[in-house]
Amino acid sequence: MNSNPFKGNRIFILGLLTLSLSTVKAADTVTIQSMKRVEINKEKPVLKKFFIETFYYEDFIYSQGKKTELGDQVEVSASLRYQYSDDTFFRTRFETFPEDNRFNNKTSRFELLAGHKYGAVDFTMDLEINTNESANGGTTIGLDLDSEFTVLDWNVADNFNVAFYPFNFDGEVGVEFNTWDVTRIYFIDGAPTNVLPAQGTQNIIQKTIPGLVFTYGDKRLNFYAGGGMATYLYATSPTYELPNNTNASRWERKTTVGYKFGLNLRDENTRLWLGAAGSTEAEETGSLIEKAASAYVIHRTKPGFILEAEAVGTKAGKRPFRLTRNGTWFEQTTTPGFFPIYADYNGNLQDWLGKTDFATSLRIGYEATDDVIPYGALRYQGKHFVFRNEESANVLRTNDESASHGGIIRGAVGTFLHYGNFVVNPEFEYRKAKNPVFTNAGDAFFSNNNLSQRLLARFSKTDYLFRIFLTYSFDGSKPFRP
Numbered sequence: 001m002n003s004n005p006f007k008g009n010r011i012f013i014l015g016l017l018t019l020s021l022s023t024v025k026a027a028d029t030v031t032i033q034s035m036k037r038v039e040i041n042k043e044k045p046v047l048k049k050f051f052i053e054t055f056y057y058e059d060f061i062y063s064q065g066k067k068t069e070l071g072d073q074v075e076v077s078a079s080l081r082y083q084y085s086d087d088t089f090f091r092t093r094f095e096t097f098p099e100d101n102r103f104n105n106k107t108s109r110f111e112l113l114a115g116h117k118y119g120a121v122d123f124t125m126d127l128e129i130n131t132n133e134s135a136n137g138g139t140t141i142g143l144d145l146d147s148e149f150t151v152l153d154w155n156v157a158d159n160f161n162v163a164f165y166p167f168n169f170d171g172e173v174g175v176e177f178n179t180w181d182v183t184r185i186y187f188i189d190g191a192p193t194n195v196l197p198a199q200g201t202q203n204i205i206q207k208t209i210p211g212l213v214f215t216y217g218d219k220r221l222n223f224y225a226g227g228g229m230a231t232y233l234y235a236t237s238p239t240y241e242l243p244n245n246t247n248a249s250r251w252e253r254k255t256t257v258g259y260k261f262g263l264n265l266r267d268e269n270t271r272l273w274l275g276a277a278g279s280t281e282a283e284e285t286g287s288l289i290e291k292a293a294s295a296y297v298i299h300r301t302k303p304g305f306i307l308e309a310e311a312v313g314t315k316a317g318k319r320p321f322r323l324t325r326n327g328t329w330f331e332q333t334t335t336p337g338f339f340p341i342y343a344d345y346n347g348n349l350q351d352w353l354g355k356t357d358f359a360t361s362l363r364i365g366y367e368a369t370d371d372v373i374p375y376g377a378l379r380y381q382g383k384h385f386v387f388r389n390e391e392s393a394n395v396l397r398t399n400d401e402s403a404s405h406g407g408i409i410r411g412a413v414g415t416f417l418h419y420g421n422f423v424v425n426p427e428f429e430y431r432k433a434k435n436p437v438f439t440n441a442g443d444a445f446f447s448n449n450n451l452s453q454r455l456l457a458r459f460s461k462t463d464y465l466f467r468i469f470l471t472y473s474f475d476g477s478k479p480f481r482p
Contacts, residue, residue, distance in 0.1 A: 053081040053091065055472035063465035067441045081474075087117040112141075113149055122153040143167070146181070146208045161215040169211035169228045171260055171277040174294045176379070177312040177359045180388040182277040182292050183209040183258035185285035186321050187232040195246040195340070197333035204286075204321065204328055207232075209258035209279065217264075224275075225261040232256060234284050242319065242340045256281035269300045271482050278315075286321030288394070289314050289386060290354075300482050304367040306375075308480065311360045316386045318354040320394075342394055344401040345455065352393040352404060357382035365480060371418040373480060379410040383434070396437045399454045406434030421476050425469040431462065438463035 056077045060069040077095035084090065091113040115124040126147040130140050143150065148170035153163045171183030188195060190202040211228020232255075235248030262275020278291025294312035301307070322342045324331045332339040342350045359382065365375030383406045386392045393404035414427030431438070436459035471479060 049084070050082050051080075051474055052472070053079045053474045055079075055470070057468075057470040059468055061466045061468060064463050065439045065441065065460075069465075089115050091115075111144060111147075120155040122151075122155070124149055124151050124153075126150045146184070146206075148208075159217055163213045163215070163226075164211075165213065165228070166210050168208035169213055169226050169258065169260070171209065171258055171279075173275060173277050173292045174310070174312045174387060175273075175296050176310055176361050177294065177381075177385075177387045178389070179277075179289055179292045179312070179314060181208050182287075182289045183228075183260075183279050185209070185230060185232055185256055185279065185281075185287055186323070187234065187285060189233065191233065191248075191251040193248060195242060195248065197330070197338040199329040199333075202329070204323060204330070205233075206327055209256070211258060213260075220267060221263070221265050223261075223263045225259075227257065227259045229255050229257050232281075232285050243338055254281065254284065256285055266482075269482050270297070271299075272297045282317040283319050286319065287317040288320045290317050291315050292387075298480070298482050300367075306363075306365040306367065306373065306480060306482075308363040308365075309361065311358060312385075312387065313356065313358040314386055315356040316352050316354055316384065316393075320353065346400070346402070348402070350394065350397075350401065350404075352384040352386060355384035357384035357386075357393070359385045359387070363480075365416070373416040373418075375414055375416070375480070377412040377414075379412075381405070381408045381410075383407045391431075396433070398435050398437055399457050399459055401454065403435050405437045408433045416478075416480055418478065421472055421474065423469075423471045423479060425471075425479070426466070427468070428464070428466050430464045433461050433463075436461050 054077070056075070058075040059071070060073050062068055062070075066072075075096055077093065079091050079093040081089060081091040093111045093113065095111075110129040112127040112129060113124060114127075115122070117123075126144045126149040127141055128144040128147075144167070146168050148165060148168040150167055151163050151165050153161065155161050168181065169183070171181045173179050173182060184206060185208075186204055186206045188202060189205045192200075192202050195202075207230060209228045209230040211226055213224055213226030215222050215224040217223055231253045233251050234254050236250045236252050237245075237248055239245045240248050256279050258277070258279045260275060260277035262273065265272040273294075273296045276291065276293035278289075279285070279287060282290035292312065292314040294310060296308075296310045298306065298308040319341050321340060322331045323329065330338075330340040332343070336345060337347050339347060342353060344350060359380060361377065361379040363375050363377040365373045367373050381391060381393075383404050384393050386394050390396065391405070391408060391410070396405045396408070397403065408431060410429055410431045412427055412429040414425060417424045438460050440458055440460060469479075
């Protein structure tokens with residue numbers, strides 16, 4: 001399953017103008033996994049044997065462009081945990097992704113996680129259960145081949161840790177502006193002599209990079225660095241280049257190198273994450289992002305104010321594949337043409353390819369009581385900034401896709417309402433873009449997969465939406481808290 005996916009703590013931004021490509025990646029599991037809403041919680045064994053560990057719900061309720069959206073783009077994740085002993089646990093987890101649309105966003109995929117600690121070695125294995133393997137049904141179980149939760153973790157010394165990730169050494173950066181796996185690569189499988197619009201027996205393969213991560217430090221302050229390699233298939237012809245020259249007489253296996261590094265600082269009132277990730281052959285592997293970095297900080301002041309800020313920078317891939325939602329082939333293969341790389345209606349490559357840009361956010365909240373924290377937030381995204389969410393420069397574009405939003409400002413107000421281990425977070429957000437990129441409710445025929453229909457759609461420069469988040473954690477960890 002996708003690991004992502006992390007829009008959990010909705011962080012708002014304003015300033016941290018440049019931090020030359022830093023990321024938000026913590027080395028200890030409690031910090032990083034709580035940011036991802038899938039905390040393994042190895043450090044705090046509980047006495048209860050069988051319990052609901054986490055639950056997360058996010059839903060878009062209403063927007064100017066689409067009116068009522070309740071139930072259309074629900075994101076849900078939940079985990080059920082069995083604590084066999086202090087050193088051994090089993091957990092099943094289910095997660096949906098609205099990015100996959102409501103047709104693919106089904107309850108057919110589950111994860112089964114098993115973890116065991118023996119002395120200084122901690123091993124976790126992530127299995128995937130697919131209950132709809134084919135058109136005729138069928139259930140399969142196997143390793144989750146892009147999971148960062150399958151890991152062999154060795155505490156070499158008190159302040160030194162080595163972790164081996166056989167599938168994915170976790171190349172994500174950002175919290176509010178999460179990039180997903182920067183180190184995710186794509187290639188064409190099947191060694192075709194000519195890459196044609198029709199998929200045929202060919203497929204797009206996507207994979208993440210396995211590797212090692214070294215961490216030095218303690219829970220308060222630690223530094224980490226990691227790297228790994230993965231192979232991919234690429235045509236040997238020097239003139240091969242999608243979409244201009246699709247002839248490929250022979251294919252070869254090549255290697256890309258992924259890397260990441262950063263630090264994590266944590267005390268009673270402050271958390272800070274810095275880091276970066278990238279890969280060396282993003283142009284040949286069709287990657288959306290070549291490298292990215294972010295800085296995230298949250299701090300509680302004595303009078304009860306909470307300040308949260310993030311700055312994220314990304315350098316887009318020069319030739320990213322534009323794939324269908326299931327990721328098996330190129331999206332735009334019909335009228336007005338075959339565009340395997342992100343292009344506009346006229347076939348010109350989009351303006352963000354290979355560009356570097358940034359996004360920032362600031363959120364300020366006030367602890368009115370222990371259970372009520374209202375806040376205000378401001379976010380800004382540059383016109384070439386790409387990341388995972390729908391506001392990315394490759395998604396939020398004009399009707400002929402020749403330009404992105406041109407720079408977008410997003411202001412929001414909301415509140416966190418605590419009830420025991422439950423947290424409810426309603427939020428209202430207003431968006432202002434430089435270019436008209438927001439659709440309207442009158443264009444019911446609009447389709448992202450048909451560029452000719454985009455030309456008939458009416459777009460506006462402003463939009464607003466109302467959404468709600470609900471979280472539950474067994475250990476009582478709270479969002480928007482240091």
